[in-house]
Amino acid sequence: MAIMNPYLETLLPKLSEADFKKLSAIDNPNVHEFIAKESDLCQPKDIFICSDSAEDIAHVRKQAMVSCEEQAILTLRGHTVHFDGENDQGRDRQATKYLVPKGITLSKALNQMDRQEGLAEVRGLLRDSMQGKTMIVRFISLGPPDSIFTILGVQCTDSWYVAHSEDLLYRPGYEQFLKAGIKSDFLRVLHAAGKLNGDMVSLEYDKKRIYIDHMDNTIYSVNTQYAGNSVGFKKLAFRLAIRKASSEGWLAEHMLLMGVFGPEKRKTYFAGAFPSACGKTSTALLPGETILGDDIAYIRNIDSVARAVNVESGIFGIIQDVNPKDDALIYKVLTNPGEIVFSNVLVKDGKSYWLGMGQELPKDGFNYTGTWFEGKKDSDGNDIPAAHKNARYAVALKALENVDPELDNPMGVELGGIMYGGRDAKAYVPVQQSFSWEHGIIAYGAALETETTFATIGKEGIPEINMMSIQDFISIPLGKNIHNNLYFGRKLKKQPIIFGVNYFLKEVGNGKYVNTPQDKHVWIKWMELRVHNEVDALATPTGYIPKYEDLRKLFKQVLSKTYTKEDYIKQFTIRVPENLSKIERVQRFYQENVTDTPLELFGILYLQRQRLLEAKEKYGDYISPENFEKETSQS
Ligand code: SPV
Ligand code: MN
Numbered sequence: 001m002a003i004m005n006p007y008l009e010t011l012l013p014k015l016s017e018a019d020f021k022k023l024s025a026i027d028n029p030n031v032h033e034f035i036a037k038e039s040d041l042c043q044p045k046d047i048f049i050c051s052d053s054a055e056d057i058a059h060v061r062k063q064a065m066v067s068c069e070e071q072a073i074l075t076l077r078g079h080t081v082h083f084d085g086e087n088d089q090g091r092d093r094q095a096t097k098y099l100v101p102k103g104i105t106l107s108k109a110l111n112q113m114d115r116q117e118g119l120a121e122v123r124g125l126l127r128d129s130m131q132g133k134t135m136i137v138r139f140i141s142l143g144p145p146d147s148i149f150t151i152l153g154v155q156c157t158d159s160w161y162v163a164h165s166e167d168l169l170y171r172p173g174y175e176q177f178l179k180a181g182i183k184s185d186f187l188r189v190l191h192a193a194g195k196l197n198g199d200m201v202s203l204e205y206d207k208k209r210i211y212i213d214h215m216d217n218t219i220y221s222v223n224t225q226y227a228g229n230s231v232g233f234k235k236l237a238f239r240l241a242i243r244k245a246s247s248e249g250w251l252a253e254h255m256l257l258m259g260v261f262g263p264e265k266r267k268t269y270f271a272g273a274f275p276s277a278c279g280k281t282s283t284a285l286l287p288g289e290t291i292l293g294d295d296i297a298y299i300r301n302i303d304s305v306a307r308a309v310n311v312e313s314g315i316f317g318i319i320q321d322v323n324p325k326d327d328a329l330i331y332k333v334l335t336n337p338g339e340i341v342f343s344n345v346l347v348k349d350g351k352s353y354w355l356g357m358g359q360e361l362p363k364d365g366f367n368y369t370g371t372w373f374e375g376k377k378d379s380d381g382n383d384i385p386a387a388h389k390n391a392r393y394a395v396a397l398k399a400l401e402n403v404d405p406e407l408d409n410p411m412g413v414e415l416g417g418i419m420y421g422g423r424d425a426k427a428y429v430p431v432q433q434s435f436s437w438e439h440g441i442i443a444y445g446a447a448l449e450t451e452t453t454f455a456t457i458g459k460e461g462i463p464e465i466n467m468m469s470i471q472d473f474i475s476i477p478l479g480k481n482i483h484n485n486l487y488f489g490r491k492l493k494k495q496p497i498i499f500g501v502n503y504f505l506k507e508v509g510n511g512k513y514v515n516t517p518q519d520k521h522v523w524i525k526w527m528e529l530r531v532h533n534e535v536d537a538l539a540t541p542t543g544y545i546p547k548y549e550d551l552r553k554l555f556k557q558v559l560s561k562t563y564t565k566e567d568y569i570k571q572f573t574i575r576v577p578e579n580l581s582k583i584e585r586v587q588r589f590y591q592e593n594v595t596d597t598p599l600e601l602f603g604i605l606y607l608q609r610q611r612l613l614e615a616k617e618k619y620g621d622y623i624s625p626e627n628f629e630k631e632t633s634q635s
Contacts, residue, residue, distance in 0.1 A: 004024070005029045005032060007029060007032035007033045007035070007036035007037075008020075008023065008024055008032050008036075010036050010039075010040070011023065011032065011035060011036050011039060011047065014039060014044065014045075014046050014047045014135075015046070015047055015049070016046075019047060019048060019049040022049040022051045022174075023035070023049045023137075025178055026139075026174075026177045026178060027178075027181050027182055028177065028180065028181065028182050028183075028184055029182070030186075031154060031177065031186070034154060034156075034188050034218075035047070035137055035154070035156060038126075038135070038156045038190045039135060039156075041123060041126055041127055041190075042126055042127070042128065042129050042130035042135060042156075042158070042190075042192055043127075043128045043129075043130060043131050044130035044131070044133055044134055044135035044158065045130075045131070045132055045133060045134065046134050046135075047134065047135045047136075047137060048060075048134050048135070048136045048137065049137050050136060050137060050138050050139070050163065050174070051174045052139070052172035052173070052174040052175065057167055060136065060160060060163045060164050060167065061164055061167070061339075063134075063160040063163075064080065064082075064160040064161050064163070064164040065080065066160075067160050067161075067200065068200045069082055069159060069160050069161035069200050069225075070082045070160075070161055070164065070341060071347075073342065073347060073350060073351065073352050074350030075349075075350040075351050076335075076336070076337050076351075077337040077338075078337050078338045078339040078340060079337075079338075079340050079342065079352065080340070080341050080342070081341070081342045081343065081345060081347055081352060082161045082225075082341055082342070082343045082344075083199060083200075083201060083343065083344060083367070083368045084201065084202075084225045084226045084343060084344055084368060085197075085201040085202050085203075085205055085225070085368070086368060086369055086378070087205040087457070088201070088202055088205055088208070088224050088225055088226045088229070089226060089344060089368065089388050089390050089454075089457065090226060090228065090390045090454060090455050090456050090457045091226070091228040091229060091235065091276070091455060091456045091457070091472065092208055092210065092224065092226075092229060092456070092457045093111065093456050093457070093458065093472060094111070094457070094458075095208045095209055095210050095224075095229075096111060096210040096211075096212070096229075096472075097111045097112055097113050097118060097209075097210070097211055097212070098110060098111065098112040098113075098211075098212050098214070098239075098475060099112075099113060099114070099115035099118040099119060099211055099212065099213045099214075099215075100112045100113070100114065100115055101114075101115045101215065102114065102115075102116075106475070106476070106477060107474075107477050107478040107479070107593055107594050107595075107596075108592075108593045108594075109471070109478065109589075109593045109594070110474065110475075110478075113211075115213065115215065118211050118213070119211075119213065121209065121211075122209045122211045122220040122222060123220070125194075125207055125209055125222045125223065126190065126192055126220065126222050129158070129192040129194055129222065130158045130192055133158045134158065135156050135157070135158055136156070136157050136158070136159075136160065136162075136163040137154065137155070137156050138154070138155045138157070138163055138166050138173075139152070139153070139154055139172070139173035139174040139176070139177045140152070140153040140154075140155065140166060140170045140171065140172070140173040140233050141153075141170070141171040141172065141173040141176045142170070142171075142187075142233060142237065142241070142298075142311045142312075143171075143298055143309045143310075143311050144171065144309055144407075144408045144409065144410045144412075145171060145173075145175070145176050145408075145410075146176075146410055147309070147410030147411070147412075148300065148302070148410070148411075149298050149300065149309045149410070149412060150176065150410075151186075151187060151237075151241060151244070151298075151311075152173050152176055152177060152180060152184060152185070152186040152187070153173065153186055153187040153188070153189065153232070153233055153237055154177075154186055154187070154188055154189070155188075155189040155190075155191065155232045155233065156189070156190050156191070157189075157190075157191040157192070157193075157230070157232075158191070158192050158193055159191065159193045159225060159230060161225065161341070162191060162193075162225070162227070162230050162231055164341060165227055165231050165316070165341055165394045166231060166233065167396075168314040168339065168340075168341065168394045168395060168396045169231065169233070169234070169312050169313065169314035169315075169316055169394055169396075170233050170312055170313055170314070171312075171313045171408075185217075186217075187217050187218075187219075187232075187233075187237045187240050187241075188216070188217055188218040188219070189218070189219045189221070189232025189233070189236060189237065190218065190219070190220050190221070190232075191220075191221040191222070191230050191232055192221075192222050192223075193223070193224070193225050193230070194207065194222055194223035194224075195223075199370065201225065202223050202224055202225050203223075204223045205223060205224070207222070207223045208222070208223040208224045208229070209221070209222050209223065210222075210224065210229050210236065212236065212239050212240065212475065214239075214240055214243050214475060217240055219232050219236040219237065219239075219240070221236065226343075227316055227343065227392070227394070228316075228455075231316070233311075233312075234295070234296075234312075234316065235472070235473055238252065238254070238296055238311075238473050239473050239474075239475040240475070241298070241311070242470070242473060242474060242475050242476060242481075243475050243476055245298070245484075246476045246480060246481070246484055249301070249484075249488075250298065250299060250300040250301065250488070251298070251299040251300075251484065251485065251488055252296070252297075252298055252299075252311075253271065253273055253296070253297050253298075253299060253468070253470065254273055254274075254275075254295065254296060254468070254469045254470045254473060255271040255272055255273045255280075255293075255295075255296070255297040255299075255308075255418075255469075256270075256271065256272045256274070256280050256281070256283055256284035256291075256293060256294045256295070256297075257269065257270070257271050257284070257291075257292035257293040257297050257308055257309075257310050257413070258270055258272070258283070258284045258286070258289055258290060258291050258292060258404070259289060259290035259291075259292070259404050259406075259413070260289050260524050260525065260527070260528045261288065261289060261528070262525075262528045262529060262532060262534075263534075266532070267290070268416035268417065268528045268531050268532070269292075269308070269413040269414060269415050269416055269417075270415070270416065270417045270418070270419060270524065270527065270528075271297050271299065271308055271415055271417075271418045271419070271496070272284075272418070272419035272420075272421065272501075273418070273419070273420050273421070273445070273448070273468050273469040273470070274419075274420075274421045274422070274469055275422055275423065275448070275450045275453070275466045275469045275471075276453060276455030276456065276472075277318055277390075277453035277454060277455040278421060278422060278423050278450060278453070278469075278503070278504070279421065279503045279517070279520065280294055280295070281294040281295075281315060281317045281318065281330075282326065282327050282517065282520075283419075283520055283524070285327060285329050285330050285400075285402075286520070286521050286524065287328055287329050287402070287521075288402075289402065289524070290402050290403065290404035290405075291397065291400060291402055291403055291404060292309075292310045292397075292403075292404045292406065292407050292413065293310025293311070293312060293397070293407075294315050294317065295311075295312060295315075295316070296310070296311040296312060297309065297310060297311065298311055298412075299412075299415065299488075300412070301488065301491055301492060302411060302412070304491070304492055304493035304494070305414050305492065305493065305494055306414070306415045306488075306492055306494075306495070306496050307411060307412035307413060307414055307415070308412045308413060308415050309409070309412040309413075310397075310407065313396060313397055313398070313407070314394060314395055314396045314397055315330075315393070315394070315395055315397065316392055316393075316394050317330065317392060317393055317395075318390065318391075318392055318455070319334070319342070319345060319354045319357075319387075319391045319392055319393050320354060320355045320356050320387075320389050320390075320391060321355070321356035321357075321517075322334060322354070322356070322357065323356060323357050323358030324358055325358060326517050326518065329400065329401070329402060330395075330400075331357075331358075333395060333399055333400060334393055334395075338395070338399050339395070339396065339399070340393055340394065340395045340399075341393070341394040341395075342391070342392070342393050343391060343392045343393070343394075344367070344368045344387060344388040344390065344391040344392065345367070345387045345391045346361060346362065346365045346366070346367045346372065346386040346387045347365055347366045347367070348362040348364065348365030348366070349362075349365075353365070353386060353387060354386075354387045354391050355385060355386065355387050355389060355391070361386045361387075362386070365386070367384075367386060367387055367388070368387075368388050368391075369384050372384065372386065374386075388454075389454040390454045390455055415496040416496055416497065416528070416531040416532075417496050417497045417498070417499055417527050417528070417530075417531050418440070418496045418497075418498050418499070419498075419499045419500070419501050419524075419527070420440070420444040420445045420448050420468065420469070420498070420499070420500055420501070421448075421500070421501035421502055421503060422448045422449050422450035422466060422469070422502065422504075423450040423451045423453070423503075423504040424449050424450065424502045424504060424505065424582075425451075425504055425505065425506040426505070426506070426575065426578040426582075427449075427502075427575060427578040427579050427581075427582040428444075428500055428502040428505070428542065428579075428582075429502065429505070429540075429542070429543075429545055429571065429572050429573075429574070430501065430502055430503070430505055430514070430515055430519065430523060430571050430572070431499060431500070431501050431502075431523035431526060431527065431545070431546065432499065432500050432540070432542060432543030432544060432545050433497060433498070433499050433500075433527070433530055433537060433543055433544040433545075434497075434498040434499070434500065434543055434544075435543065435544070437486075437489035437490070437495045437498060438486055438489070438600060438604060439498075439543075439604055439608075440497075440498025440499070440500070441482065441485045441486055441489065441498065442482070442486075442600065442601050442604040442605065443500070443542065443543070443604060443605070443608055444498060444499070444500035444543075445467070445468040445482075445485065445498075446467050446468065446482050446586070446590075446601055447465070447582070447583075447586040447605070448465065448466050448467060448468060448469060449463060449464070449465055449466070449582060449585070449586070450463070450464060450466045450469075451463050451464070452464060456472070465585070465586060465589045467481065467482070468481070468485070477594070477595075477596050478590075478593070478594040478596070478597070479590075479594050479595070479596030479597040479598060480596060482597065482598050482601060483596075483598050486598065486600065496531075497527070497530060497531050499527050499530075500542075500543060501520070501523055503515065503517070503519075503520055505571065507570065508575065508622070514567075514570050514571045515571060518559055519559075521558050521559065522551060522554045522555055522558050522559060525554050525557075525558055526546050526550065526551065526554055529550075530544075535547070535550045536550075536630050536631065537630070537631050538625060538628040538629065538630060538631065539628055539629060539630070539631040540574050540615075540623075540625070540628050541574060541576075541579070541608060541611035541612040541614075541615050542574065542579060542608060542611075542612070544631050545572050545625055545628070546572070547630075548563075548565060548568045548625070548626075551563055551568060552568075568625065569624050569625060569626070572625040573622050573623060573624055573625065574612075574615065574622070574623040574625070574628075575621070575622055576612050576613075576615065576616045576620075576621045576622070576623065577621050579608075579612050580609060580612055580613075583605050583608060583609050583612075586605060587602065587605055590602075
């Protein structure tokens with residue numbers, strides 16, 4: 001038991017005897033100080049300390065319903081639904097800012113403000129924000145416990161929904177805090193939903209603020225409930241982890257982690273970086289393979305091998321288009337009893353519905369706009385859909401039948417391959433392998449182009465650079481991040497093979513995708529074989545691509561489909577003009593925004609441009625894959 005310190009003393013009146021005991025058992029005055037300071041600021045009526053005991057977890061779950069932040073979906077045991085406000089349906093880039101001390105600026109592309117001003121503003125908005133409410137305190141372990149990867153976190157929130165979601169999405173950390181003792185470092189998150197309306201939805205969205213104060217390892221989030229803005233351990237703590245990783249020489253990435261089976265049941269682990277709503281979760285959930293994670297990975301060099309863990313232990317996934325055909329695995333979980341929190345779906349007669357679920361939707365019901373009926377319009381006169389495009393589900397990974405047995409391995413899993421994939425309608429082929437670690441990091445990672453999606457608030461379909469898919473979360477100079485990645489690979493004895501994937505390539509001249517969503521399963525099986533050097537590839541100006549015969553075999557094996565030469569040529573034609581303009585855009589972005597870009601980026605892109613120009617000279621603007629020759633070396 002810790003000695004009574006002044007922080008514990010000030011907290012006494014807010015804590016029950018049991019909660020006082022739980023908190024004082026943590027022998028770390030910094031924890032007590034954080035809670036005392038934030039309680040003093042937010043003035044809750046009382047404080048609940050969640051110890052992760054079955055009883056405490058059940059209490060959180062129950063309060064989420066009692067407070068009406070969640071409602072039961074009556075037809076399926078364990079299902080509940082939560083609604084966020086109409087203006088709170090995704091991550092909010094405008095409202096999310098880094099607090100930087102005077103004299104310091106991050107890369108121009110990052111949203112930042114003066115630290116003192118930001119602290120005054122956000123702490124002002126948080127003042128007295130929890131009056132009449134309970135402040136819930138949760139302790140979390142990011143990454144498996146007792147591991148070199150573990151980072152501890154504490155969150156204070158006034159939302160039972162947020163606290164409940166954390167049960168499903170994160171590993172419990174209370175026991176870790178008990179053991180960690182006085183010196184342990186931890187990330188801090190303070191969240192308040194702010195004033196709520198009758199539907200328990202944050203009212204003052206114009207005062208939504210999400211500020212990251214890396215000097216104090218603290219995140220502030222106020223007047224928002226959308227989990228990407230409020231569950232601090234998701235993308236908010238991720239920003240702090242990226243900084244920590246950068247200073248300690250490891251990588252914190254926006255990546256899925258999965259096991260892919262090769263011949264003879266061989267399993268090869270892959271990490272994959274994709275911007276939000278670009279196929280990351282559905283890749284991680286491919287049937288017949290195993291999942292470790294769908295969103296955030298920490299990667300370390302352990303004995304000169306790249307090893308990775310999932311920071312989380314659950315999925316906060318996009319539910320749109322989850323249907324029995326495209327995402328059979330998760331569809332089954334979402335339509336059977338079990339603990340799931342749905343958000344922003346349509347509810348009718350005790351059942352939940354979402355867009356693209358493979359069946360007709362009811363013509364009315366309850367959704368994020370309240371009572372909904374077909375033809376209901378928003379204030380701009382646009383039709384309100386039955387469910388929001390960014391409607392989601394939160395579920396623990398252990399609820400899935402194909403969760404990988406190594407999920408909690410404190411040493412992580414060895415990475416055989418890393419994929420980078422964006423929403424690129426025009427240039428890159430569906431799958432290609434880089435010529436080297438450096439080429440992969442630059443040409444597929446740093447040059448990752450995508451289009452904005454519904455996962456963030458604002459216009460969809462705007463093309464942008466999304467470096468390694470962490471542009472929204474990066475908290476260090478962008479050039480430094482590229483440098484860190486290049487350097488990380490150079491220190492490895494065995495480098496994972498880097499691949500570029502593109503699920504969103506469209507036919508030239510019309511808006512049709514050249515692939516179906518199922519095809520990604522074939523790409524990943526091909527990548528698995530390449531990691532073990534078991535199939536040849538063709539060397540094109542942008543990377544090594546599959547040979548037709550190998551894909552034909554794999555399409556048959558994996559999808560029982562006949563793969564035609566015509567499809568192959570359509571998908572793997574190298575589009576020189578589109579690739580040249582891609583290089584130009586990427587170069588311009590880094591020249592204009594990133595003063596510390598490593599020179600290698602320009603060198604590698606220059607060589608790619610030269611290769612494209614040489615090929616154009618020989619074969620013209622659109623080059624059929626049949627023109628390319630078998631790779632001669634693999635550097
Ligand atoms: C994403 O948008 O990348 C997500 C969901 O994974 S969240 O960041 O939590 O909004
Ligand atoms: Mn994500």
